[in-house]
Amino acid sequence: MENLSAGVVMPGCGPLPILRNVSFRVLPGETLGLVGESGSGKSTLALTMMGYLSEGLVKLGGDVHFGGHSMFEAGTGTLQALRGGEICLIPQNAGQSLTPTMTIGQQIDEALMLHTDLSPRERKRQVVELLEQVRMPEPAVIARRHPHALSGGQQQRCAVAMALAGRPRVLLLDEPTTGLDVTTQVHILELLRELAKSRQVAMVFVSHDLGAVARVSDRIAVLYSGELVEIGPSTRILKSPEHPYTRGLLASIPRMDGARVPEVLPGYPPPLAGPRERCAFAPRCSAAKDPCTAGRPALDVRGERYRVRCHFRRDELDDPGSLVRPSTRPRNGVPASSLLEVRNVAITYSRKSLLSRFTGKEDRARVLTVDDVSFTVHRGETIGVVGESGSGKSTILRAIVGLQPPCRGDIRMEGSRPLDDRVDTRPLACKKEIQLVFQNPDSSLNPRKTVAEIISAPLELYFGMERGPARERAAQLLQSVRLTEHYLDRTPGQLSGGEKQRVGIARAFAAEPKLALCDEVTSALDVSVQAAVLDLLSNLQREMGVAYLFVSHDLATVRSVADRVLVLYQGRICETGPVESVFAPPFHPYTGALMRAILEPDPDRRPRVEIKDTVESAPPRQGCPFQRRCPHKPGKICDREAPPAQELANGHRIYCHLSPAILHS
Amino acid sequence: MLKILVRRLVSALFTLAFVAVVVFAVAEALPGDACTAYLGRLAQGERLDNCRASLDLDQPAAKRFVHWARDLAQGDLGNSLKRKKPIEEIVGPRFRNTVILGTVAALIGIPLAIVLGVFAGVYRDKIPDFVISGVSLLAMTIPEFVIATLLIFVFAISFQWFPAVTILPTDAGIREILPNIVLPVITLAFVMTAHILRITRASVIDAMHSEYVKMATLKGVPFRRVVFRHMLPSALLPTINIVALTIAWLLSGVVVIEKVFNYPGLGTLIIQSIFDRDLPLVQAIALMFALIYIAVNLIADLLVILLNPKLRSQVSGEGG
Structure with missing residues (x-):
């Protein structure tokens, strides 16, 4: 159906190609997965397929063919008919891509109006039908809502419904599930798979998430620095990739089957500029030999619809078995003494009503975002905290650092010393012990300060260092996060995402903390960068004996770094214990559902959809927090009584009314 | 609400x-x-x-x-010290005159500003944008009395099309006033258009770069429809507040311009009452100005809440 060959230029200093001679073909009903790291040009590529170039981009050469049309030569009228009709986009961030001032119904109706001949009344019915097809509860109600009144998953479904309105033959999906919870992600992906199958729609699925790509794609194309490096059937690419980049990428993904920090793919992609006379991956390739730097390899046909851009064949490269090298990370022995103790903590964001403030009574109507959470962090260990968005993970961190005082319970350091509720009343030494590494390094580093100033600030504050020594120490710290001292005088704007996160880590470690709180530290990063950051964190832990409270929604990442795990739902603990026990049966029903929803880059693994992806705004008043979504709910008891803690071996605890034997199956 | x-x-x-x-x-x-x-x-x-x-x-x-x-x-503003009359009687007709001048200027200036702002924003960095933005920058930087004096020089003295100053009794009828206020209205419209235009242009440019406008284009929506249905409703929200400020500015006596054209509005009255040290009158007028600012801004804020679906549902509790 398509034959695409497009190159794009940035004007200015000559042609700066973002895409270089990319060509591939998508057949009807086929799904092509397009993977690559950020900056590899995959989104640009997806948009060129609609004949769309972002502002400032110019086509250098080549063309996109769709049906009988050339997307770059078609007139405005033809393009408007094709876009949204024959070829539809499902955007990365539906929340921002839906027009905020129009209702969902109006927006789907518009697509119908433009691309079908239905009468207004038929269209109205069709809107509801489409919303039903994407399995929206109460489609007629949703149609009257504005986008902001829906959850992320619902917005994404609406975007799918809107794309389907034009009865497309090709669907372009630009990271459609990035940023969604695992359970939501699985729902959307299964929906797309079914739709593609039942309607014979071809899909181009752009994502950096190989797990998601593995689930939906028939074929996979790997994009590196603007060129295709490998394209072929997905089973073949996932199971025995030939290109060293693909192999590195697959190895850098944390897996559920082992507690080890994933392999690190060294280096960074080359700048896009300039002519390319050698293999783009050569500087990072462990198998690079002379021919790699001498000439740019061609896309070599290695089988039926299988091409690889490498000078060497698989058997000519290093032993591919090195991919599954066993863990190098030594597990900590029995942890020494307790460092942080959190006891029966409850946190609420709603303020006390005036009346209850007067009477001093507990306000019954208040919603407790976090309730009855207790755990202990020992010296030098890593506690993983997992749960979907809204499960109270970050709220607990905020309470520990003293930004959000708990309304009940207490938090103690080193067994006895209670921590003040508010950070401004804590003594300096106490602040120093607990440091925070933020989720988003873009917004947590002051863009106007240099790296030296950023890292020196805690040195000056906690150790009273002078400027000169602080700078020297900052350089040392940079070295420990694998950055050279050249970075000292740069500002955050001049750093890549992974580099910024390292600076954030260096800043936290400048205080020489006993406990570092890591709030989704890798979720904004590419897998290969994530692997590097995880590796760094575990090395620092070994060297400095710091304990981590590692919050993440990504179970595989937690699996690879944590010693013990807390599973949270609606601010209540569901399950806790050593990582090996929590990640193996028996599961709490919620943990089980999360585990089975995980997508891994393994074509043989099928995720299971067990629970609805409905978002609960508040926990139930009484009983088990998970009662409304539980797939194994035994009966009324769950609505009335809080589930008891069931003690299993090794401090593994499950809060559920069901017996471990039942949970095991 | x-x-x-x-x-x-x-x-x-x-x-x-x-x-x-x-x-x-x-x-x-x-x-x-x-x-x-x-x-x-x-x-x-x-x-x-x-x-x-x-x-x-x-x-x-x-x-x-x-x-x-x-x-x-108790609702009693007191008497003017100089004129020995209840303040309401003095302020009333003056306020009416200011309202007439302001309304005419607003009716011309606001639509003009929004249309030009949208136009400049949509065709950003093209020739119409350069012309519109250039002129509006000029209008913002030149003080209003300079513009007023220039207009008087060209249209009242050289061409003698319009009167240079208004020589009218305070209680003149609207029909008498209108032909006399062409120059002050042009001056006011010129100055206010520049401010509103810049804000409109900036927010249109923002909205044109948004993901939802891109999405609408990729949905095959024709360009004009993208602009009017998808972009403008969100882009015009920020202009409501600046329009409100402008209206408040117009109603609270554009002192300098009224003075230049000798227009019998609130602006000339407050200047005179300050010269006279007519304290109750000064206080009354100043309070009125404050009241106008507060009222107009309050109305604008409520309007923004009503027009922005996101804020609306936060207030009334529709969905999350």
Whole structure:
């Protein structure tokens, strides 16, 4: 159906190609997965397929063919008919891509109006039908809502419904599930798979998430620095990739089957500029030999619809078995003494009503975002905290650092010393012990300060260092996060995402903390960068004996770094214990559902959809927090009584009314 | 919604009280009082004392303020010291004149500003944008009295199309006023258009770069429909507040322009009353200005809440 060959230029200093001679073909009903790291040009590529170039981009050469049309030569009228009709986009961030001032119904109706001949009344019915097809509860109600009144998953479904309105033959999906919870992600992906199958729609699925790509794609194309490096059937690419980049990428993904920090793919992609006379991956390739730097390899046909851009064949490269090298990370022995103790903590964001403030009574109507959470962090260990968005993970961190005082319970350091509720009343030494590494390094580093100033600030504050020594120490710290001292005088704007996160880590470690709180530290990063950051964190832990409270929604990442795990739902603990026990049966029903929803880059693994992806705004008043979504709910008891803690071996605890034997199956 | 309204009204009351105190203090701080201004060179000795006694000016300032505030609370603005008439009677027709001038200028300026702003934003960095943005920058940087003087020079003195100044009785009818205010209206429209235009252009440019406009384009929506259905409703929200500020500015007596054209509005009145040290009149007009600003901004904020689906549902609780 398509034959695409497009190159794009940035004007200015000559042609700066973002895409270089990319060509591939998508057949009807086929799904092509397009993977690559950020900056590899995959989104640009997806948009060129609609004949769309972002502002400032110019086509250098080549063309996109769709049906009988050339997307770059078609007139405005033809393009408007094709876009949204024959070829539809499902955007990365539906929340921002839906027009905020129009209702969902109006927006789907518009697509119908433009691309079908239905009468207004038929269209109205069709809107509801489409919303039903994407399995929206109460489609007629949703149609009257504005986008902001829906959850992320619902917005994404609406975007799918809107794309389907034009009865497309090709669907372009630009990271459609990035940023969604695992359970939501699985729902959307299964929906797309079914739709593609039942309607014979071809899909181009752009994502950096190989797990998601593995689930939906028939074929996979790997994009590196603007060129295709490998394209072929997905089973073949996932199971025995030939290109060293693909192999590195697959190895850098944390897996559920082992507690080890994933392999690190060294280096960074080359700048896009300039002519390319050698293999783009050569500087990072462990198998690079002379021919790699001498000439740019061609896309070599290695089988039926299988091409690889490498000078060497698989058997000519290093032993591919090195991919599954066993863990190098030594597990900590029995942890020494307790460092942080959190006891029966409850946190609420709603303020006390005036009346209850007067009477001093507990306000019954208040919603407790976090309730009855207790755990202990020992010296030098890593506690993983997992749960979907809204499960109270970050709220607990905020309470520990003293930004959000708990309304009940207490938090103690080193067994006895209670921590003040508010950070401004804590003594300096106490602040120093607990440091925070933020989720988003873009917004947590002051863009106007240099790296030296950023890292020196805690040195000056906690150790009273002078400027000169602080700078020297900052350089040392940079070295420990694998950055050279050249970075000292740069500002955050001049750093890549992974580099910024390292600076954030260096800043936290400048205080020489006993406990570092890591709030989704890798979720904004590419897998290969994530692997590097995880590796760094575990090395620092070994060297400095710091304990981590590692919050993440990504179970595989937690699996690879944590010693013990807390599973949270609606601010209540569901399950806790050593990582090996929590990640193996028996599961709490919620943990089980999360585990089975995980997508891994393994074509043989099928995720299971067990629970609805409905978002609960508040926990139930009484009983088990998970009662409304539980797939194994035994009966009324769950609505009335809080589930008891069931003690299993090794401090593994499950809060559920069901017996471990039942949970095991 | 009601809660917001009540909260805003209460805070408006505090603002007004604060303004009253400040205005009173400032007027007190001016050298001289109504009697010295009125009597001029004769202001000394017994004559001055008598005059002050008759106007209660011999009382301590704090006491006078309490009196004034008490009367104000009962709806009595008091009498003008100079004109010896109730203030309502003096301010009323002047305010009407200011409203006429402001309304005409707003009716011309606001639509013009929005249309040009949208146009410049949509065709950003193309020739129409350069022309529109250039002229509006000029209009913002040149002081309004310079523009007014230029207009007078060209159209009143060289061409003699319009009168240079308005020579009208304060209570002239609208039909008489309109032909006389062409030049002040042009000046006002010119200045206000520039401000609104810049804000409109900036927010249109923002919206044109948004993901939802890109999405609409990729949905095959024709360009004009993208602009009118998808982009404008969100892009125009920020302009509501700046339009409100402009209206408040127009209604609270555009002092300089009224003075240049000698227009019998509130602006010329407050200048005159300051010269006369006519304290109750100054206070009354200043309070009125404050009231206008508060009212217009409150209306704008409520309008933004009504028009923005996101804020609307936060207030009424539709969905999350």
